Amino acid sequence: MNITIVGTGYVGLVTGTTLAELGNTVYCVDIDFKKVEQMKQGIVPIYEPGLEEMFLRNIQAQRLFFTTDLREALNESEVIYLALPTPPGEDGSADLSYVLSVATQIGEMLTEYKIIVNKSTVPVGTADKVRETISVHTNIEFDVVSNPEFLREGFAVEDSMNPARVIVGTESERAQEIMAKIYQPFTNTGIPIIFMDEKSSELTKYAANSFLAVKITFMNEIANYCEKVGADVDKVRLGMGSDDRIGHRFLFPGIGYGGSCFPKDVKALIKSGKQEGFDFQILEATEEVNKNQKVILVSEIEKFFGDLAGKKIALWGLAFKANTDDIREASSLDNIKILLEKGAKITAYDAIAEDNVRRVLGDQISYAPDMYSALQDADCLLIATEWSEFKNPNFDLMASKMNQKVIFDGRNMFALEQVEDSGFHYKSIGRRTIS
Ligand SMILES: NC(=O)c1ccc[n+]([C@@H]2O[C@H](COP(=O)([O-])OP(=O)(O)OC[C@H]3O[C@@H](n4cnc5c(N)ncnc54)[C@H](O)[C@@H]3O)[C@@H](O)[C@H]2O)c1
Numbered sequence: 001m002n003i004t005i006v007g008t009g010y011v012g013l014v015t016g017t018t019l020a021e022l023g024n025t026v027y028c029v030d031i032d033f034k035k036v037e038q039m040k041q042g043i044v045p046i047y048e049p050g051l052e053e054m055f056l057r058n059i060q061a062q063r064l065f066f067t068t069d070l071r072e073a074l075n076e077s078e079v080i081y082l083a084l085p086t087p088p089g090e091d092g093s094a095d096l097s098y099v100l101s102v103a104t105q106i107g108e109m110l111t112e113y114k115i116i117v118n119k120s121t122v123p124v125g126t127a128d129k130v131r132e133t134i135s136v137h138t139n140i141e142f143d144v145v146s147n148p149e150f151l152r153e154g155f156a157v158e159d160s161m162n163p164a165r166v167i168v169g170t171e172s173e174r175a176q177e178i179m180a181k182i183y184q185p186f187t188n189t190g191i192p193i194i195f196m197d198e199k200s201s202e203l204t205k206y207a208a209n210s211f212l213a214v215k216i217t218f219m220n221e222i223a224n225y226c227e228k229v230g231a232d233v234d235k236v237r238l239g240m241g242s243d244d245r246i247g248h249r250f251l252f253p254g255i256g257y258g259g260s261c262f263p264k265d266v267k268a269l270i271k272s273g274k275q276e277g278f279d280f281q282i283l284e285a286t287e288e289v290n291k292n293q294k295v296i297l298v299s300e301i302e303k304f305f306g307d308l309a310g311k312k313i314a315l316w317g318l319a320f321k322a323n324t325d326d327i328r329e330a331s332s333l334d335n336i337k338i339l340l341e342k343g344a345k346i347t348a349y350d351a352i353a354e355d356n357v358r359r360v361l362g363d364q365i366s367y368a369p370d371m372y373s374a375l376q377d378a379d380c381l382l383i384a385t386e387w388s389e390f391k392n393p394n395f396d397l398m399a400s401k402m403n404q405k406v407i408f409d410g411r412n413m414f415a416l417e418q419v420e421d422s423g424f425h426y427k428s429i430g431r432r433t434i435s
């Protein structure tokens with residue numbers, strides 16, 4: 001099938017590449033000329049493990065094309081996926097301007113029946129809005145389908161090739177048949193394709209993300225309570241997770257959830273609720289707890305050192321989680337902001353996300369070329385991202401570089417036994433402090 005993807009960010013590019021890998025001819029459209037030029041030259045503009053190989057393979061096979069010309073792509077395709085940004089507007093609600101402006105353009109360009117598939121995360125009722133927007137400009141028949149995306153950054157290729165489920169929201173039989181055809185390769189391998197109405201499909205996405213945000217936040221509160229009563233959150237986590245009604249995944253406490261999705265989607269669902277006179281009390285509490293959790297170690301650092309003016313802090317990890325270059329709503333940034341305000345000096349190391357942080361913070365902080373150089377003359381180390389290379393460090397080498405042997409670990413990277421004999425003061429989340 002010929003398919004157009006509008007927007008080639010994390011979702012659009014991965015979706016486009018995956019659909020090409022499944023044998024479709026895919027036209028990826030973006031307004032960012034520079035990005036499109038890069039992609040035409042075989043350069044993947046984002047860091048996503050496994051993507052480059054598949055991307056190059058499908059370009060070579062002439063199944064994957066890039067353009068800034070929406071009309072050209074539209075004319076070639078029967079199905080148009082929207083993978084456009086839906087950032088929070090000033091009041092926290094999802095900003096639909098990207099989606100609706102492309103809907104307007106599509107309306108003006110339609111010459112024959114098309115299906116417009118919305119992969120962006122959008123509030124309930126957006127399919128109707130897209131339909132109304134397109135209808136203003138055309139009498140030609142079309143369908144709008146909700147098909148939310150559940151991929152995780154860092155595992156985007158894996159999640160797209162082998163999703164837990166595919167949700168398709170449509171009440172049109174014609175659209176349902178075509179969507180079933182696109183996802184037939186998944187059906188063949190036993191992946192459920194769940195058809196439902198558009199509104200339920202749109203809400204499924206917010207409900208799933210918000211539930212996971214609540215799950216993490218609940219564990220962060222349990223972790224904070226563990227510290228009060230002398231329990232160990234790692235043991236509690238194992239004990240809880242062994243009940244398969246709870247499960248082991250997404251029970252890892254830390255310095256709060258970040259990224260381009262959970263914070264904005266929780267906010268947007270709260271806002272959508274308010275518009276109906278409905279209070280999502282659990283989500284409001286989740287937001288509040290998460291806001292504090294993101295910087296919970298700053299007060300620990302202050303408790304340890306007193307005045308932070310002039311203190312040198314090494315920071316391992318800038319990305320909002322491991323295996324991505326994405327720094328949107330990263331806890332590292334919240335910590336940097338407050339630590340700088342308090343007069344600390346920061347040297348950060350993150351091999352993958354450094355460039356993105358440089359664009360935002362410039363030389364407000366220093367950047368180290370490797371994890372050990374970041375520690376030179378540091379009064380303490382703060383760990384903000386769980387990159388694998390931090391998992392089993394040489395504690396002697398670390399000690400030889402640092403002014404003081406002090407670690408604040410926002411990701412519980414080490415088993416307590418790993419640190420026990422190293423002579424480090426080690427403060428993690430929800431576990432005994434070693435000193
Ligand atoms: N990032 C994720 O892990 C993830 C996962 C699931 C769902 N989502 C949702 O998917 C949507 C897209 O997210 P993303 O992270 O891929 O965004 P992104 O910011 O990485 O990419 C969006 C792309 O759209 C392009 N764009 C903007 N306006 C355009 C226009 N008029 N025409 C063509 N291209 C245009 C931008 O240049 C950019 O390349 C959002 O609604 C998000 O909530 C994201």
Ligand SMILES: O=c1ccn([C@@H]2O[C@H](COP(=O)(O)OP(=O)(O)O[C@H]3O[C@H](CO)[C@@H](O)[C@H](O)[C@H]3O)[C@@H](O)[C@H]2O)c(=O)[nH]1
Nearest residue numbers: 149150151152153216250251252254257258259261320321
């Ligand atoms: O046990 C855990 C799991 C995650 N996190 C944090 O939660 C945030 C989000 O992590 P993750 O869900 O892995 O990353 P995303 O790539 O943002 O993916 C989420 O958001 C996407 C965008 O909507 C959805 O498609 C995915 O299904 C959903 O997992 C990150 O800050 C993680 O550090 C924890 O603190 N503890």
